[in-house]
Amino acid sequence: MKIKKIMILITTLLLLLVVLPVEVHAAEGFTFPTWNNLMSSGKNFLSKGKNNNISTEQMGNMFAPMARILLSFGIIVILGCTIIMGIKYMLATPEEAAKLKQQLIGLVVSAFVIFGAVGIWTLAYQVFSSVL
Secondary structure, eight states: OHHHHHHHHHHHHHHHHHHSOOOOOOOTTOOOOOHHHHHHHHHHHHHHHHHOOOOHHHHHHHHHHHHHHHHHHHHHHHHHHHHHHHHHHHHOOHHHHHHHHHHHHHHHHHHHHHHHHHHHHHHHHHHHHHHO
16 A cells, blocks of 8 residues: 555656756856866966965864854753753653653763763864964
């Protein structure tokens, strides 16, 4: 029965693809670029990249706000889940409490990943900034 439904769905989708008109919005007068045009535009792209060097401080200043926002979001989610699981645990029967203890393992692992990632990143940044 399931196979019949899947076959009907696939057949319907294929018929819709054939029947529905497809509009093409190609640019008029478009010509394919020549090899020389491709090479010169590639060299221009590379030369722009060589001229715009970004220091490590500038890179850190660009990504620091985003990292703080993600860390704050992670902390809020971990705290919210901990509070919800605590309330559920207090009101749970012994069987439900056992299931919640299993879910607590996932909560602890996710907290470890969030705070471990921050710790590893901070350690790596300190080591590499002192070396460079």
